[in-house]
Amino acid sequence: xxxxxxxxxxxxxxxxxxxxxxxxxxxxxxxxxxxxxxxxxxxxxxxxxxxxxxxxxxxxxxxxxxxxxxxxxxxxxxxxxxxxxxxxxxxxxxxxxxxxxxxxxxxxxxxxxxxxxxxxxxxxxxxxxxxxxxxxxxxxxxxxxxxxxxxxxxxxxxxxxxxxxxxxxxxxxxxxxxxxxxxxxxxxxxxxxxxxxxxxxxxxxxxxxxxxxxxxxxxxxxxxxxxxxxxxxxxxxxxxxxxxxxxxxxxxxxxxxxxxxxxxxxxxxxxxxxxxxxxxxxxxxxxxxxxxxxxxxxxxxxxxxxxxxxxxxxxxxxxxxxxxxxxxxxxxxxxxxxxxxxxxxxxxxxxxxxxxxxxxxxxxxxxxxxxxxxxxxxxxxxxxxxxxxxxxxxxxxxxxxxxxxxxxxxxxxxxxxxxxxxxxxxxxxxxxxxxxxxxxxxxxxxxxxxxxxxxxxxxxxxxxxxxxxxxxxxxxxxxxxxxxxxxxxxxxxxxxxxxxxxxxxxxxxxxxxxxxxxxxxxxxxxxxxxxxxxxxxxxxxxxxxxxxxxxxxxxxxxxxxxxxxxxxxxxxxxxxxxxxxxxxxxxxxxxxxxxxxxxxxxxxxxxxxxxxxxxxxxxxxxxxxxxxxxxxxxxxxxxxxxxxxxxxxxxxxxxxxxxxxxxxxxxxxxxxxxxxxxxxxxxxxxxxxxxxxxxxxxxxxxxxxxxxxxxxxxxxxxxxxxxxxxxxxxxxxxxxxxxxxxxxxxxxxxxxxxxxxxxxxxxxxxxxxxxxxxxxxxxxxxxxxxxxxxxxxxxxxxxxxxxxxxxxxxxxxxxxxxxxxxxxxxxxxxxxxxxxxxxxxxxxxxxxxxxxxxxxxxxxxxxxxxxxxx
Numbered sequence: 001x002x003x004x005x006x007x008x009x010x011x012x013x014x015x016x017x018x019x020x021x022x023x024x025x026x027x028x029x030x031x032x033x034x035x036x037x038x039x040x041x042x043x044x045x046x047x048x049x050x051x052x053x054x055x056x057x058x059x060x061x062x063x064x065x066x067x068x069x070x071x072x073x074x075x076x077x078x079x080x081x082x083x084x085x086x087x088x089x090x091x092x093x094x095x096x097x098x099x100x101x102x103x104x105x106x107x108x109x110x111x112x113x114x115x116x117x118x119x120x121x122x123x124x125x126x127x128x129x130x131x132x133x134x135x136x137x138x139x140x141x142x143x144x145x146x147x148x149x150x151x152x153x154x155x156x157x158x159x160x161x162x163x164x165x166x167x168x169x170x171x172x173x174x175x176x177x178x179x180x181x182x183x184x185x186x187x188x189x190x191x192x193x194x195x196x197x198x199x200x201x202x203x204x205x206x207x208x209x210x211x212x213x214x215x216x217x218x219x220x221x222x223x224x225x226x227x228x229x230x231x232x233x234x235x236x237x238x239x240x241x242x243x244x245x246x247x248x249x250x251x252x253x254x255x256x257x258x259x260x261x262x263x264x265x266x267x268x269x270x271x272x273x274x275x276x277x278x279x280x281x282x283x284x285x286x287x288x289x290x291x292x293x294x295x296x297x298x299x300x301x302x303x304x305x306x307x308x309x310x311x312x313x314x315x316x317x318x319x320x321x322x323x324x325x326x327x328x329x330x331x332x333x334x335x336x337x338x339x340x341x342x343x344x345x346x347x348x349x350x351x352x353x354x355x356x357x358x359x360x361x362x363x364x365x366x367x368x369x370x371x372x373x374x375x376x377x378x379x380x381x382x383x384x385x386x387x388x389x390x391x392x393x394x395x396x397x398x399x400x401x402x403x404x405x406x407x408x409x410x411x412x413x414x415x416x417x418x419x420x421x422x423x424x425x426x427x428x429x430x431x432x433x434x435x436x437x438x439x440x441x442x443x444x445x446x447x448x449x450x451x452x453x454x455x456x457x458x459x460x461x462x463x464x465x466x467x468x469x470x471x472x473x474x475x476x477x478x479x480x481x482x483x484x485x486x487x488x489x490x491x492x493x494x495x496x497x498x499x500x501x502x503x504x505x506x507x508x509x510x511x512x513x514x515x516x517x518x519x520x521x522x523x524x525x526x527x528x529x530x531x532x533x534x535x536x537x538x539x540x541x542x543x544x545x546x547x548x549x550x551x552x553x554x555x556x557x558x559x560x561x562x563x564x565x566x567x568x569x570x571x572x573x574x575x576x577x578x579x580x581x582x583x584x585x586x587x588x589x590x591x592x593x594x595x596x597x598x599x600x601x602x603x604x605x606x607x608x609x610x611x612x613x614x615x616x617x618x619x620x621x622x623x624x625x626x627x628x629x630x631x632x633x634x635x636x637x638x639x640x641x642x643x644x645x646x647x648x649x650x651x652x653x654x655x656x657x658x659x660x661x662x663x664x665x666x667x668x669x670x671x672x673x674x675x676x677x678x679x680x681x682x683x684x685x686x687x688x689x690x691x692x693x694x695x696x697x698x699x700x701x702x703x704x705x706x707x708x709x710x711x712x713x714x715x716x717x718x719x720x721x722x723x724x725x726x727x728x729x730x731x732x733x734x735x736x737x738x739x740x741x742x743x744x745x746x747x748x749x750x751x752x753x754x755x756x757x758x759x760x761x762x763x764x765x766x767x768x769x770x771x772x773x774x775x776x777x778x779x780x781x782x783x784x785x786x787x788x789x790x791x792x793x794x795x796x797x798x799x800x801x802x803x804x805x806x807x808x809x810x811x812x813x814x815x816x817x818x819x820x821x822x823x824x825x826x827x828x829x830x831x832x833x834x835x836x837x838x839x840x841x842x843x844x845x846x847x848x849x850x851x852x853x854x855x856x857x858x859x860x861x862x863x864x865x866x867x868x869x870x
Contacts, residue, residue: 041113049062083140210230218297235301270302339379356460361374364500365498412479414447416446449482456490509569533557544804552615553681613632623745628666631653644705677735748800749799760785761784786839789835813857
């Protein structure tokens with residue numbers, strides 16, 4: 001390609017040189033002819049030329065002048081002749097005097113100027129100009145001729161040839177260099193492709209461009225269409241001759257025309273075209289890659305893809321609804337709340353309105369029998385709140401032809417694409433069934449809520465006029481939602497039943513009313529958690545005007561924990577009848593939990609919930625104003641003194657029940673009258689959001705207030721410590737202490753002498769008179785006489801008698817023996833053995849308790865209703 005360019009340049013250069021030489025030759029010849037004419041005319045009209053011709057010696061006058069002019073002007077010859085053609089001057093003196101021919105002189109004599117080119121003269125080939133010399137009267141007196149030889153002209157041309165050839169060579173060099181640069185750049189831009197390859201590439205490019213199934217449009221910076229392939233013309237509906245026209249004038253959709261004219265970048269931007277086509281347009285700027293200003297856009301027909309995308313989006317929405325259902329339905333174990341969650345999940349992404357009707361026994365944790373007659377609307381949700389379906393709580397009845405009744409009978413979901421024409425839509429009032437009216441509903445799906453083969457209720461999904469009707473895919477989704485909701489509702493129903501049973505069992509095992517006693521003013525709070533646990537408490541009156549306070553906590557929740565709590569409470573009550581010290585009572589509980597058999601086997605069963613149970617047992621004696629306590633892994637009690645000072649008693653912790661092999665320790669604390677003893681379970685002070693030390697500080701602050709009754713103290717403590725959502729039961733017991741007045745206590749030491757029995761009868765009778773209990777004198781004397789006589793006869797150590805006047809008259813005889821008497825029936829022939837029988841018959845109750853120094857036998861008698869106190 002480059003060689004061809006150089007050859008062309010050389011041909012053009014040679015032609016230019018030849019043309020230039022010819023031009024110089026012609027111009028030089030014309031110049032020589034013009035110059036000879038000018039010199040000849042100059043001499044012919046010069047002053048004195050006529051006089052010189054007429055002078056006697058014209059040659060002498062004119063020859064020097066002509067030679068001087070010839071040499072200065074560079075002409076070959078200046079010749080002057082007379083009228084007869086005789087030469088007066090000539091560069092060659094030998095020619096002077098010779099004549100011109102008559103033919104040469106004829107036009108001169110006629111007064112005309114003669115010009116000859118390349119004529120043959122005495123000097124060789126010349127260019128001559130002959131001018132007549134005229135006198136004043138116009139007559140020709142002679143002639144002047146000036147000549148330039150051809151050699152002179154050629155020498156002048158030869159002087160111009162170096163410049164011509166130099167210019168030609170420079171032009172060739174510049175043109176060749178430019179061609180080289182242009183050729184290199186062209187090769188770089190075409191990637192070293194030759195004309196054939198470029199032609200073939202263009203043909204392929206053009207074929208691909210027009211055969212592509214994606215439209216290609218190129219628009220310049222002024223918004224005019226530069227190129228559009230066949231697919232672009234088809235998709236956009238472009239006219240035949242559209243190149244070069246502004247895109248806004250091509251009849252395109254406004255949004256599409258604005259996009260193409262603006263040149264802004266776009267990625268998969270959706271545009272609508274004629275015929276309902278959906279186009280995806282991608283546009284990029286050309287100059288970002290070094291191209292000319294403008295933009296290129298690709299256009300793809302996405303109509304089918306859009307339809308597929310719509311179906312895929314619907315599928316994604318259904319999957320999302322199922323995911324939301326799995327995460328949002330069944331978050332609680334409440335039947336009503338679970339039904340509400342089903343409605344919340346379905347509205348508004350699946351339906352405009354959702355109603356859930358359940359059989360009424362489901363709400364009570366029972367299984368339905370005749371479901372169609374027991375339905376009650378428990379949940380409703382919609383995009384509006386002022387329509388019948390949003391009313392809940394009332395019974396619901398459906399006609400037998402209604403979709404809801406039919407789906408319950410068939411056991412699967414039913415779709416009614418047109419709710420206006422659905423069977424049963426005209427046979428009942430919307431107000432009574434909670435259905436949508438004709439103007440509000442469009443289609444409905446009724447899905448039964450079935451679990452374990454039992455129908456629990458029905459869910460109705462409604463769509464109004466603003467949404468498309470339900471289809472078969474929606475029916476499958478509604479059925480799936482109903483199945484998931486039914487399982488969760490059934491779980492909630494079963495939990496409701498178990499929870500109700502556990503609560504009933506728990507409340508039946510807890511004390512319903514606190515026993516009457518004078519030692520303590522007691523208030524309590526019991527707050528069961530959502531999952532019933534095993535926290536418990538009890539107040540047990542003991543002989544000697546004493547009262548036992550018990551607080552315990554069983555590990556676990558549910559029916560098993562409640563039953564275990566009842567078992568422990570019963571065991572504590574039974575052991576308390578033995579009047580055991582707190583440490584011994586807890587040891588008995590620990591042995592009871594262990595089962596009395598191999599501990600390893602019992603733990604391997606892992607079904608005894610008492611393992612790890614905690615308990616605090618305290619006995620308050622109003623006579624001694626002393627409290628004896630022991631605990632098994634339970635939080636320590638708090639003691640609030642009359643001055644509102646709060647102290648958490650440091651009792652030996654002891655292991656939780658059921659571990660076995662560890663002793664329990666008893667602590668005795670003297671308690672001033674008017675103090676408050678506070679017992680609680682760990683649910684009160686343990687919270688995820690705060691440390692237990694912080695909870696104890698809050699508890700102490702709540703207890704340290706003046707002049708609060710126990711009931712008020714319970715309210716203050718619960719208000720300060722109750723978490724928003726507690727997962728463990730809370731038991732709180734507040735007991736304000738009282739002391740038995742000294743004038744209601746009588747005590748005597750009895751000598752070990754049978755004669756002292758009579759004296760004690762008299763002394764006791766006098767005390768009863770002072771208390772106003774004369775009517776109890778005989779029985780009391782008989783009881784004391786028998787008990788004192790047995791102590792003197794069988795016991796050891798000192799003997800004492802104590803009378804306590806409380807709600808009952810209490811007689812106590814203490815001695816140093818640890819042997820307890822037993823009630824038995826005496827034979828007819830026996831002389832003794834009837835004393836304890838008489839005591840048991842005369843006293844309301846009697847018993848024995850052991851002390852560190854021996855034992856105490858006690859007997860209680862009820863006071864008459866007329867007794868008004870001391």
